[in-house]
Amino acid sequence: xxxxxxxxxxxxxxxxxxxxxxxxxxxxxxxxxxxxxxxxxxxxxxxxxxxxxxxxxxxxxxxxxxxxxxxxxxxxxxxxxxx
Numbered sequence: 001x002x003x004x005x006x007x008x009x010x011x012x013x014x015x016x017x018x019x020x021x022x023x024x025x026x027x028x029x030x031x032x033x034x035x036x037x038x039x040x041x042x043x044x045x046x047x048x049x050x051x052x053x054x055x056x057x058x059x060x061x062x063x064x065x066x067x068x069x070x071x072x073x074x075x076x077x078x079x080x081x082x083x
Contacts, residue, residue, distance in 0.1 A: 003032045006043065007052040017052035017065050024072050 005021060007014030021032055037043035037051060047053055054063040054072075063075045 001030055002057040003030055004035050004055045004057060005032055005052055006035050006037050006047045006055065008036055008038045011051060013065055014052040017054065017067070020067065020069055020072060021054065024069055024076075028073075028076065030076070 003021075005014070005017060007017070018034070021030075024030070025032060032054075035043065037047050050064055052065045054067075054075075055061070061075075063072065067075070
């Protein structure tokens with residue numbers, strides 16, 4: 001499944017979200033690409049006060065920060081394999 005992480009460069013919270021996603025992605029199959037909202041006025045308007053936001057491309061579901069490993073697994077509808 002494909003996901004987009006909306007954020008910006010030099011965003012500490014975005015870096016934390018990336019770290020959680022990378023750690024979860026080593027255990028499950030998920031393709032994530034980063035989208036810098038600063039490159040689009042529309043994205044800044046939509047996500048500027050909410051980043052980082054993880055979005056599932058197919059369904060459009062969104063997971064707003066903050067989230068941890070367990071919450072990300074639950075959002076992905078997977079059992080938390082870190083326990």
